[in-house]
Each structure stands twice: as C-alpha cells, then as structure tokens.
Amino acid sequence: MKNNFKDIINSETPVLVDFFAEWCGPCKMLAPILKQVKEELGDAVKIVKIDVDKNQPLATKYQVKGVPTLLLFKNGQQVWRQSGVLQKNDIVAIIKSF
Template sequence: MKLNFKTIIDSEVPVLIDFYADWCGPCKALAPILKQVKDEMGDAIKIIKIDVDKNQSTASKFQVRGVPTLILFKKGEQLWRQSGVLQKNDLINVVKSHS
C-alpha cells in the first residue's frame, strides 16, 4: 500500500525525510547513520527515504537542490531541514529538540 505523502508528514510522530539518489556518495554514507538513529529512537521517529530521481515532483515541491537533503516534519509542518551528512547524535538532538 502506497501512502500519500501528505498522510505521512501529517503524523503526530516526527517524520524525517531523506531525499537521496543512488549515485550519491554522501547519501550512501548517510544510510547506516539513519538506521542507527531509527534503532536508537524506535517509534519516536519515522524515517522515510525518497529517491529524487524517481520522485522529481516531490523533490521540486520541497526545493531539494542537492542530495542528501533531510527535512523533518511533524503534523504536516516543516520544522527543520539541512543538506549533507549529519552524525547520529546530531540528528537525534535535532529530532528531540523539535519533538
């Protein structure tokens, strides 16, 4: 079942969207970091990966110019965004500061 993007970001739980591309080296470096964040935070966060090459309309809607770009949503509102690779503890702190 494919969820509608708006339904996903309208969540009460913070949703971290990772806009990435398969050809992007930093995106590959970010993937295990996001897994560690999810493992540590569990149900306190949802992490969704969006391939910008396959979802160009969504990427352009959020003006994603470079990858990786991370955007944090809660209840449909964009709370934070940053491009580039962040370390696990930095990401966890960002999510907690917006929870």
C-alpha cells in the same frame, strides 16, 4: 505518491525525510547513520527515504537542490531541514528537540 506523502508527514510523530539518489556517495554514508538513529529512537520517529530521480515533483516541491537533504516534519509542517551528511548524535538531538 503525493497524497500518500501528505498522509505520511501529517503525523504527531516527527517524520524525517531523506531525499537521496542512488548515485550519490554521501547518501550512501548517511544510510547507516539513519539506521542507527531509528534504532536509538524507535517509534519516536518515522524515517522515510525519497529517491529524487524517481520522485522529481516532490523534490521540486520541497526545493531539494542537492542530495542528501533531510527534512523534518511534524503534524504536516516542515520544522527543520539540512543538506549533507550529519552525525547520528546531531540528528537524534534535532529530532528530540521537536
């Protein structure tokens, strides 16, 4: 998973990574919002969901303490992060700013 993850985030296209957990209520609220973001931005963004319970080393590496935590990567570099649920327009604006 780790090498694969590195390949995924090492992209010209911004990659939004959603660290989530199955048991997390706010994560469930965020899922349809991210779907709308993808619909609006299409190929301008990649959205990847990472289940923290199944990918503990990755969550630890990025110091994900709470879920949901969103990280935005561009060319393999983390350019932004935020914990909690954001609205679609906020997420779209942040992605467009990169």
